[in-house]
Amino acid sequence: MSQVPAQAVTSSRWTRALATYGKPRIASMFALGFAAGLPFLLVFSTLTAWLTEAGVTRGAIGFFTWVGITYSIKVFWAPVVDRVALPGLGRWLGQRRSWILLAQSVIIAGLAGMAMTDPLQDLVRLALFALLVAFGSATQDIAVDAWRIEAAPPQEQAAMSATYVFGYRMALLVAGAGALHMAVRMDWSQVYLVMAALMGAGVLATLLSREPEVVRRSDAAFLEQGAQDYLARNAHLPRPLRMSVAWLIGSVVSPFVDFFRRYGLHSLVVLLLVGSFRISDISMGAMANPFYLDLGFTKAQIANISGIYGIVMTILGGLIGGVLTVRYGLLRMLLVGAVLSAVTNLLFAMMAVVGAEPWMLVITISGDNFFAGLAMAVFIAWLSSLTSTAYTATQYALFSSLMTLPGKFIGGFSGQVVDAVGWFHYFVYVTAIGVPAVLLCIYLIVRERRGPHGPATSPSGASDAGGDGVRSSA
Numbered sequence: 001m002s003q004v005p006a007q008a009v010t011s012s013r014w015t016r017a018l019a020t021y022g023k024p025r026i027a028s029m030f031a032l033g034f035a036a037g038l039p040f041l042l043v044f045s046t047l048t049a050w051l052t053e054a055g056v057t058r059g060a061i062g063f064f065t066w067v068g069i070t071y072s073i074k075v076f077w078a079p080v081v082d083r084v085a086l087p088g089l090g091r092w093l094g095q096r097r098s099w100i101l102l103a104q105s106v107i108i109a110g111l112a113g114m115a116m117t118d119p120l121q122d123l124v125r126l127a128l129f130a131l132l133v134a135f136g137s138a139t140q141d142i143a144v145d146a147w148r149i150e151a152a153p154p155q156e157q158a159a160m161s162a163t164y165v166f167g168y169r170m171a172l173l174v175a176g177a178g179a180l181h182m183a184v185r186m187d188w189s190q191v192y193l194v195m196a197a198l199m200g201a202g203v204l205a206t207l208l209s210r211e212p213e214v215v216r217r218s219d220a221a222f223l224e225q226g227a228q229d230y231l232a233r234n235a236h237l238p239r240p241l242r243m244s245v246a247w248l249i250g251s252v253v254s255p256f257v258d259f260f261r262r263y264g265l266h267s268l269v270v271l272l273l274v275g276s277f278r279i280s281d282i283s284m285g286a287m288a289n290p291f292y293l294d295l296g297f298t299k300a301q302i303a304n305i306s307g308i309y310g311i312v313m314t315i316l317g318g319l320i321g322g323v324l325t326v327r328y329g330l331l332r333m334l335l336v337g338a339v340l341s342a343v344t345n346l347l348f349a350m351m352a353v354v355g356a357e358p359w360m361l362v363i364t365i366s367g368d369n370f371f372a373g374l375a376m377a378v379f380i381a382w383l384s385s386l387t388s389t390a391y392t393a394t395q396y397a398l399f400s401s402l403m404t405l406p407g408k409f410i411g412g413f414s415g416q417v418v419d420a421v422g423w424f425h426y427f428v429y430v431t432a433i434g435v436p437a438v439l440l441c442i443y444l445i446v447r448e449r450r451g452p453h454g455p456a457t458s459p460s461g462a463s464d465a466g467g468d469g470v471r472s473s474a
Helices: 006-022 024-042 045-054 058-072 078-083 089-093 095-115 123-151 154-185 188-198 200-208 218-223 225-233 239-263 266-276 279-285 288-295 299-328 330-343 345-354 358-386 392-411 414-421 423-432 435-449
Strands: 214-216 469-471
Touching: 024 045, 024 095, 024 123, 024 154, 024 188, 024 200, 045 058, 045 154, 045 188, 058 123, 078 123, 078 392, 089 095, 095 123, 095 188, 095 200, 123 154, 123 358, 123 392, 154 188, 154 299, 154 330, 154 358, 188 200, 239 266, 239 392, 266 392, 266 435, 279 330, 279 345, 279 392, 279 423, 279 435, 288 299, 288 345, 299 330, 299 358, 330 345, 330 358, 330 423, 330 435, 345 358, 345 423, 358 392, 414 423
Parallel strands: none
Antiparallel strands: 214 469
């Protein structure tokens, strides 16, 4: 019997990996990523530019940053998105797509309301519309994450997340630099109406995509038996109170019980990695622009190289990360991403020595953004593999919130660290705080090689989410 040459086998694997991006659900993921990224800057930096030009005081503009709290607390209403079926719309589109479409409608309405409000005449009304946009955007994030996780098998999650990041970054370009360029030629109200219209891309993708077909295991019913037991033990209580508490047990408590039940003591390692994987990137993010300006780079150089070029490199890194994960497996690429995310901070340390040289900024941004995009695509795929299809939205919202919290907290002290040790040693320090994530990734790989011990470390290097459900390949 003739043997297939190793080169042909390798070529076939690469072909299958690249072919992943040609599937319809991947195209839908790009449009949904675009719809997720578009509102973000429209209630943050782009909005502050509008308010500044309108003559709003800096003190009032500062209060608008509180709108961003909405994204950090979305875990509180994630159980509602996860478990409550929308009447009418849910029967037509299904659980995930109905919530996505509702959230998109809220965003469009909020952007239109902002466009029709004069900041100087009614600043409070504008703030309320901005809050409505942020709430709709955070809700859309919950539902889109759930759709992404359930719509594709684990081996395609890196490609799904990479495509999502691609669409998200393109939306940031449109809502950031694009909106500023448009504001030169038209009123801000017209700019926001254009942005509301661009949300139509996400609406179209929602309507044309397919609802995931997920068969849930009986484990979820077993966990939610606690809600049934509560109802039986408390029949004497008023029905509205009993039903509300039972719903909280089934929708809020059960997702967390499910996670710790599936992973046991290993769940602590998982949560530590979730919280530490991006700690280097997030903690130094607040100091990036001050660093460039302190070195002597112009705003134009920062915008062109760190902004536009940087986003291109991030997108490229994410797309390649998706292909490499399909080819080499999830855990190995997770380790590569953790190492490179930490080590590339040393490029900033080198730039602190070299000074304001454009070529050094290009090299630094190339390495940092490319490998950050690669690492993020792999990391999102890994986070997706941790969720149970019984509680997809709730559990992923928990992970995505935990993912940013430590980095944001530590980043609050970054300015004091720079003042104390200087730029060079600061970036060495930022590199060092990424080491725990590397060690935790090594632990997961060693644990996997000793045998399958749970859904995070299956022999293939990707997860089957504990076998909690059957995800469609549609």
